[in-house]
Amino acid sequence: xxxxxxxxxxxxxxxxxxxxxxxxxxxxxxxxxxxxxxxxxxxxxxxxxxxxxxxxxxxxxxxxxxxxxxxxxxxxxxxxxxxxxxxxxxxxxxxxxxxxxxxxxxxxxxxxxxxxxxxxxxxxxxxxxxxxxxxxxxxxxxxxxxxxxxxxxxxxxxxxxxxxxxxxxxxxxxxxxxxxxxxxxxxxxxxxxxxxxxxxxxxxxxxxxxxxxxxxxxxxxxxxxxxxxxxxxxxxxxxxxxxxxxxxxxxxxxxxxxxxxxxxxxxxxxxxxxxxxxxxxxxxxxxxxxxxxxxxxxxxxxxxxxxxxxxxxxxxxxxxxxxxxxxxxxxxxxxxxxxxxxxxxxxxxxxxxxxxxxxxxxxxxxxxxxxxxxxxxxxxxxxxxxxxxxxxxxxxxxxxxxxxxxxxxxxxxxxxxxxxxxxxxxxxxxxxxxxxxxxxxxxxxxxxxxxxxxxxxxxxxxxxxxxxxxxxxxxxxxxxxxxxxxxxxxxxxxxxxxxxxxxxxxxxxxxxxxxxxxxxxxxxxxxxxxxxxxxxxxxxxxxxxxxxxxxxxxxxxxxxxxxxxxxxxxxxxxxxxxxxxxxxxxxxxxxxxxxxxxxxxxxxxxxxxxxxxxxxxxxxxxxxxxxxxxxxxxxxxxxxxxxxxxxxxxxxxxxxxxxxxxxxxxxxxxxxxxxxxxxxxxxxxxxxxxxxxxxxxxxxxxxxxxxxxxxxxxxxxxxxxxxxxxxxxxxxxxxxxxxxxx
Amino acid sequence: xxxxxxxxxxxxxxxxxxxxxxxxxxxxxxxxxxxxxxxxxxxxxxxxxxxxxxxxxxxxxxxxxxxxxxxxxxxxxxxxxxxxxxxxxxxxxxxxxxxxxxxxxxxxxxxxxxxxxxxxxxxxxxxxxxxxxxxxxxxxxxxxxxxxxxxx
Ligand code: FES
Ligand code: FES
Numbered sequence: 001x002x003x004x005x006x007x008x009x010x011x012x013x014x015x016x017x018x019x020x021x022x023x024x025x026x027x028x029x030x031x032x033x034x035x036x037x038x039x040x041x042x043x044x045x046x047x048x049x050x051x052x053x054x055x056x057x058x059x060x061x062x063x064x065x066x067x068x069x070x071x072x073x074x075x076x077x078x079x080x081x082x083x084x085x086x087x088x089x090x091x092x093x094x095x096x097x098x099x100x101x102x103x104x105x106x107x108x109x110x111x112x113x114x115x116x117x118x119x120x121x122x123x124x125x126x127x128x129x130x131x132x133x134x135x136x137x138x139x140x141x142x143x144x145x146x147x148x149x150x151x152x153x154x155x156x157x158x159x160x161x162x163x164x165x166x167x168x169x170x171x172x173x174x175x176x177x178x179x180x181x182x183x184x185x186x187x188x189x190x191x192x193x194x195x196x197x198x199x200x201x202x203x204x205x206x207x208x209x210x211x212x213x214x215x216x217x218x219x220x221x222x223x224x225x226x227x228x229x230x231x232x233x234x235x236x237x238x239x240x241x242x243x244x245x246x247x248x249x250x251x252x253x254x255x256x257x258x259x260x261x262x263x264x265x266x267x268x269x270x271x272x273x274x275x276x277x278x279x280x281x282x283x284x285x286x287x288x289x290x291x292x293x294x295x296x297x298x299x300x301x302x303x304x305x306x307x308x309x310x311x312x313x314x315x316x317x318x319x320x321x322x323x324x325x326x327x328x329x330x331x332x333x334x335x336x337x338x339x340x341x342x343x344x345x346x347x348x349x350x351x352x353x354x355x356x357x358x359x360x361x362x363x364x365x366x367x368x369x370x371x372x373x374x375x376x377x378x379x380x381x382x383x384x385x386x387x388x389x390x391x392x393x394x395x396x397x398x399x400x401x402x403x404x405x406x407x408x409x410x411x412x413x414x415x416x417x418x419x420x421x422x423x424x425x426x427x428x429x430x431x432x433x434x435x436x437x438x439x440x441x442x443x444x445x446x447x448x449x450x451x452x453x454x455x456x457x458x459x460x461x462x463x464x465x466x467x468x469x470x471x472x473x474x475x476x477x478x479x480x481x482x483x484x485x486x487x488x489x490x491x492x493x494x495x496x497x498x499x500x501x502x503x504x505x506x507x508x509x510x511x512x513x514x515x516x517x518x519x520x521x522x523x524x525x526x527x528x529x530x531x532x533x534x535x536x537x538x539x540x541x542x543x544x545x546x547x548x549x550x551x552x553x554x555x556x557x558x559x560x561x562x563x564x565x566x567x568x569x570x571x572x573x574x575x576x577x578x579x580x581x582x583x584x585x586x587x588x589x590x591x592x593x594x595x596x597x598x599x600x601x602x603x604x605x606x607x608x609x610x611x612x613x614x615x616x617x618x619x620x621x622x623x624x625x626x627x628x629x630x631x632x633x634x635x636x637x638x639x640x641x642x643x644x645x646x647x648x649x650x651x652x653x654x655x656x657x658x659x660x661x662x663x664x665x666x667x668x669x670x671x672x673x674x675x676x677x678x679x680x681x682x683x684x685x686x687x688x689x690x691x692x693x694x695x696x697x698x699x700x701x702x703x704x705x706x707x708x709x710x711x712x713x714x715x716x717x718x719x720x721x722x723x724x725x726x727x728x729x730x731x732x733x734x735x736x737x738x739x740x741x742x
Numbered sequence: 743x744x745x746x747x748x749x750x751x752x753x754x755x756x757x758x759x760x761x762x763x764x765x766x767x768x769x770x771x772x773x774x775x776x777x778x779x780x781x782x783x784x785x786x787x788x789x790x791x792x793x794x795x796x797x798x799x800x801x802x803x804x805x806x807x808x809x810x811x812x813x814x815x816x817x818x819x820x821x822x823x824x825x826x827x828x829x830x831x832x833x834x835x836x837x838x839x840x841x842x843x844x845x846x847x848x849x850x851x852x853x854x855x856x857x858x859x860x861x862x863x864x865x866x867x868x869x870x871x872x873x874x875x876x877x878x879x880x881x882x883x884x885x886x887x888x889x890x891x892x893x894x
Binding site for chain 2: 078079080081215216218219220221222223224225226227228229231232234240265284285286287358359360361362407408409410411412439441442644645648651652653654655656659677678679683684685686687689691692
């Protein structure tokens with residue numbers, strides 16, 4: 001996997017070789033599609049002109065004379081398999097030989113220069129596949145059409161008598177046959193058809209999409225140390241830096257012991273980065289780190305220094321009953337009145353902590369600045385945003401900046417934020433002409449997170465004499481992500497739509513799956529100085545815990561078993577119900593009994609366009625030790641492009657989400673993060689990883705996300721199983737901090 | 743200065759004695775397959791073998807490594823990814839982001855050298871490296887597969 005630019009040499013070589021050998025001057029078939037559809041003819045010509053002159057071809061599909069197909073991918077691969085899935089979709093329509101496919105990234109600068117021909121580069125919200133499936137398939141189909149037309153012209157036969165398959169075009173009547181590599185010269189001279197008129201295959205005709213056992217395109221180099229991650233980058237004359245920003249976010253840097261550190265071996269200099277951070281630049285990382293350790297930086301103190309986990313809890317708790325700063329989401333009827341007149345009233349308060357992303361590869365970024373060009377090498381989930389950050393920090397227009405996307409050692413939402421890019425550029429700007437790689441220590445990476453918001457939730461419901469829910473209320477209190485990072489995406493009233501993930505009355509992103517006439521879901525926005533961000537699954541994580549665990553509490557109060565209790569309210573939500581039933585069947589909810597001392601829990605949710613459910617089997621020892629024996633995870637993501645990778649994502653989401661629910665908590669003390677490494681911020685390890693059975697039930701007709709949705713049901717299924725085992729609901733995370741047995 | 747035997751090659755490196763072996767391998771020796779994940783011996787991303795023993799290289803100062811010590815990194819495991827562990831990892835598409843996988847492969851290799859036919863419990867006890875992407879189920883399956891390959 002390389003950037004297009006880094007790859008241009010080989011393309012140039014292929015072109016010149018062919019120009020010498022053959023008649024055609026075009027090195028490859030370039031097909032461009034934007035998010036909105038067709039590229040302009042001028043752009044297509046420019047692309048072809050690039051191919052003939054510079055040897056660099058552009059847009060989605062490049063075919064070499066030897067039939068090697070290069071598929072360009074705008075989204076970032078961070079382990080989730082989107083690179084392979086997107087390539088499969090192009091290849092499906094292209095009808096090319098999958099064994100000769102490779103993928104590469106265009107650069108954000110190229111995207112900008114070419115009028116955003118590759119569309120949106122951002123990689124988040126489980127949108128990699130579902131957000132680009134139409135135009136990448138059209139890109140593949142259009143290329144196939146052009147290759148067929150080239151063959152038709154060559155042989156003087158009607159195009160509809162031809163068949164394209166496995167990178168070969170055949171004409172059955174005459175027995176003629178040729179390969180894409182031989183047709184590409186002529187095909188690339190044809191006009192690119194209007195993509196809106198390109199007919200896509202019916203899903204029933206898919207051969208590569210949905211096929212079992214399609215391997216990832218990017219595994220080989222990850223087995224032998226060859227894969228270059230951003231932190232591994234080597235450039236001539238490069239220096240390495242490490243940085244420390246204000247541990248109490250936003251506080252200004254006052255002083256540091258520059259003289260002492262400058263004299264240390266290998267140290268090239270100490271530089272202020274913005275108003276709040278300081279970096280040591282040295283020949284090697286370790287020299288820079290020793291310098292930073294000796295620097296004794298001091299920051300000023302503000303009111304934020306007084307903030308603690310306890311003070312935050314007080315603030316959020318007040319939000320549960322306050323009338324100020326309250327927004328209302330999914331509301332119908334009169335929940336208060338319905339609850340007030342109920343036979344039984346039930347109330348519970350839940351909470352969950354800040355979480356850090358802790359990507360395996362700590363944040364880092366390499367930048368080189370001169371007065372007329374700024375180049376950045378970075379592992380990013382959003383190449384466009386990296387380019388924008390580079391331009392802003394460098395003081396140069398975007399046209400004079402370039403970003404080279406380097407492989408990501410994990411993303412999970414963290415690498416959508418560009419703070420690490422900005423700081424690397426601000427630093428490099430102080431050392432013109434020298435590439436500077438800024439590597440954050442794990443400790444800095446932990447302190448300077450973009451944390452999953454802390455929150456509390458008060459739930460109230462009434463039950464009638466038959467154990468039916470009469471009214472339902474949910475009040476969530478916590479910081480708003482969109483207020484912090486994307487205020488333009490707030491609702492008109494200033495409310496944060498992301499606060500209601502999975503709880504909306506309708507909409508494809510995440511619909512509340514229970515039919516309750518009198519309901520009210522409210523949000524008390526309580527913002528703090530601790531930066532919050534999108535953390536795999538985002539607010540679905542805690543919203544699903546609050547809702548699904550409270551459902552089990554209600555079922556118990558109603559004297560009903562949890563699955564039947566839910567089903568009564570789900571007739572109007574057949575897809576939610578379908579996947580819930582599927583996991584219930586797989587775990588044997590109604591057909592088998594778990595082993596002695598083992599208890600079951602179940603949960604369902606909808607997020608990122610997919611319907612998900614989970615069922616767990618756990619035991620809790622007399623001394624309160626939890627063991628998760630079995631976990632069935634189900635998803636209906638509409639279409640399953642690569643079932644093997646979906647299974648991997650489901651498993652990964654459990655390690656990430658359930659791992660956090662079991663062990664993780666970011667504590668705030670004196671305004672700053674306490675947990676600075678894996679010794680205090682535990683990650684799930686192999687020993688604790690339960691056996692996962694994945695139930696993949698794509699029901700078709702829609703495109704749902706994969707990377708995130710299942711993350712939010714693992715924890716509530718396990719929590720509900722603990723409730724079944726102990727009779728005591730777990731209302732606070734992480735589970736490790738809760739005494740499961742009295 | 744340090745004299746190190748890495749993957750069978752003697753290297754004469756200019757480096758301060760207190761530098762962790764991890765950073766010497768990555769920066770002075772230029773072998774970046776060995777990863778930095780925590781620097782405190784917690785995650786295993788920096789795992790290498792020294793004289794056949796699995797070690798977390800971030801916790802060892804280079805001054806404590808002798809010229810006679812044989813260091814093996816992921817790059818030295820095989821010339822062409824042909825070791826049973828690497829083959830099993832490929833067959834089962836184990837890596838997601840892949841950042842932890844050098845360490846996982848080194849740990850699995852060390853486990854199989856001592857315990858050619860490990861049980862799930864053996865794997866649980868030996869494979870303590872962190873994978874934030876959560877590839878654990880495939881790691882477990884791939885260790886078993888590699889064990890079977892070795893036997894065959
Ligand atoms: S980097 Fe050595 S154990 Fe984490
Ligand atoms: S594969 Fe990403 S951390 Fe293990």
